[in-house]
Amino acid sequence: MHLTAPAAGRRAGARDADGMAVASFVLGLLGLLVLNVFLGPIAIALAGVALWRGTARRGRALLGLGLGVADLLVLVAAMQWSDTVSWSL
Template identity: 85%
Template sequence: MHLTAPANRRTGVRDTDGMAVASFVLGLLGLLVLNVFLGPTAIALASVALWRGTRRRGRAWLGLALGVADLLVLVAFMQADHTVSWSF
């Protein structure tokens, strides 16, 4: 039982690092398409990664910032078009 604990700990850190990278990628992609879905997802993944102590804190913070930027872009386009959604 003692041998499985370090393996689980390494897997947990790897999972949080993956969440940090995924939040960055989804936040970046959300600036172009589906920002109403990808923005909150990037924010949630970055928050969980930071809370769990990821080693990739910079990417998690960038993912969080990009997720917020996704929502701000959505609000800006909604205000400009006076609609609920926007398109190219």
């Protein structure tokens, strides 16, 4: 039985950062539809940590960051439009 190093010698922290970048993107995208008040800030935080740790998926992290900000902007726009603290489809 032969064991190999994970991801050609990459650290486990780098894999975690890559996972955070992808999670940020997915949560930011999902946040445009539901629970944007929660998912937007989580997407922003995950993207920031992934970028800080030096993810190989920098594009995904930046997309997650942008989508997280867009989640919050959509929430603010919907709140202004409906004069409430929440919104629904």
